[in-house]
Each structure stands twice: as structure tokens, then as C-alpha cells.
Amino acid sequence: xxxxxxxxxxxxxxxxxxxxxxxxxxxxxxxxxxxxxxxxxxxxxxxxxxxxxxxxxxxxxxxxxxxxxxxxxxxxxxxxxxxxxxxxxxxxxxxxxxxxxxxxxxxxxxxxxxxxxxxxxxxxxxxx
Numbered sequence: 001x002x003x004x005x006x007x008x009x010x011x012x013x014x015x016x017x018x019x020x021x022x023x024x025x026x027x028x029x030x031x032x033x034x035x036x037x038x039x040x041x042x043x044x045x046x047x048x049x050x051x052x053x054x055x056x057x058x059x060x061x062x063x064x065x066x067x068x069x070x071x072x073x074x075x076x077x078x079x080x081x082x083x084x085x086x087x088x089x090x091x092x093x094x095x096x097x098x099x100x101x102x103x104x105x106x107x108x109x110x111x112x113x114x115x116x117x118x119x120x121x122x123x124x125x126x127x128x
Contacts, residue, residue, distance in 0.1 A: 001047065001057050001109060001110065001113055002044045002045070002046075002047030002048045002053065002056070002057065003044065003048075004044070004105075004106065004109055005040050005041065005043055005044025005047060005057070005060045005106060006041055006044035006045060007044075008037070008040050008041070008044070008064075008102050008103075008105065008106045009037045009038060009039075009040040009041020009042070009044060010037070010041060011037070011102050012033040012034060012036055012037025012040065012041075012067075012099060012102055012103075013033070013034050013037045013038070013041070015033040015034075015037070015095060015098050015099055015102070016030065016031060016032075016033045016034035016037070018095065019033065019091070019095040022091055023091055029074055029092065029096070030095070032070060032071070032074070032096070032099065033067075033095065033096075033098075033099040033102075036063060036064075036066065036067035036070070036099065036103060039060075039063045040060055040063050040064060040067075040103075040106060043056045043057070043059050043060035043063065044056075044060060047060065057110060057113075058110075060106065060110070061106065061107050061110035061111070063103075064103040064104070064106035064107040064110070065103070065107050066103075067099060067100070067102075067103030067106075068100055068103045068104050068107060071096045071097070071099045071100035071103065072100060074092075074096045075093065075096050075097065075100065078092055078093050078096070079093075
């Protein structure tokens with residue numbers, strides 16, 4: 001799970017690089033994937049330490065949920081602009097959609113890991 005966090009953080013930083021290279025206008029929303037990706041990557045590195053794993057991975061999942069919420073709000077704003085004016089920035093929608101997808105994978109993987117651990121303990125298996 002910690003390695004997934006490191007990979008997700010790097011992918012979010014690459015997503016920001018794609019956003020900056022593909023857009024002439026530099027806006028704050030272009031940096032949103034990096035603002036979410038750096039804490040996820042940092043918490044993934046901290047999660048490699050067995051003594052800090054639980055807290056780091058929980059915080060990483062919370063940052064992932066925050067990224068999903070912020071991205072969903074931004075996508076809603078893009079689609080509301082599309083409905084009102086008929087124009088829409090497809091580049092913005094792709095960048096934010098990719099961010100939401102990556103953050104969702106981090107959050108769902110954390111929940112899936114928790115379910116596996118919980119049901120493994122109920123059956124008497126080891127939590128690994």
C-alpha cells in the first residue's frame with residue numbers, strides 16, 4: 001500500500017507536468033494534482049516504516065478522499081460552465097478526471113486492504 005502511495009504521488013506530479021505543458025494559460029487548478037500528489041507521495045514514503053505504517057496510510061487515504069472531493073467540485077464547475085455557455089475546456093476535464101481517478105484508487109485500495117485484514121482476522125488467518 002505504501003508503494004502504491006508513492007506511485008500515485010509520482011503519477012499526480014506527472015499529471016501536473018502534462019497540465020502545464022498542454023496549456024498556455026497557467027491557472028491555479030493546474031497545480032491541484034501536484035498539491036495532492038506530494039503529500040500522498042510523502043505519506044507513502046513514511047508508510048514504508050512499519051512503526052508508522054497505520055497512521056501514514058490512514059492520512060494518505062484521507063488526502064486521497066480530499067483529492068476526490070476537490071476534483072469532483074472542479075469537474076462539476078467545468079460541466080456547469082459547459083451547460084451555461086456551451087464551451088468547455090477538455091484539457092481541464094482530462095487533467096482533473098485523471099486526478100480523481102488516481103485519488104479514488106488510493107482511497108479504495110486502503111478500504112479494500114482494511115476489509116481484507118478484518119475478514120482475515122475473523123477466519124483466524126494472519127493479517128498479512
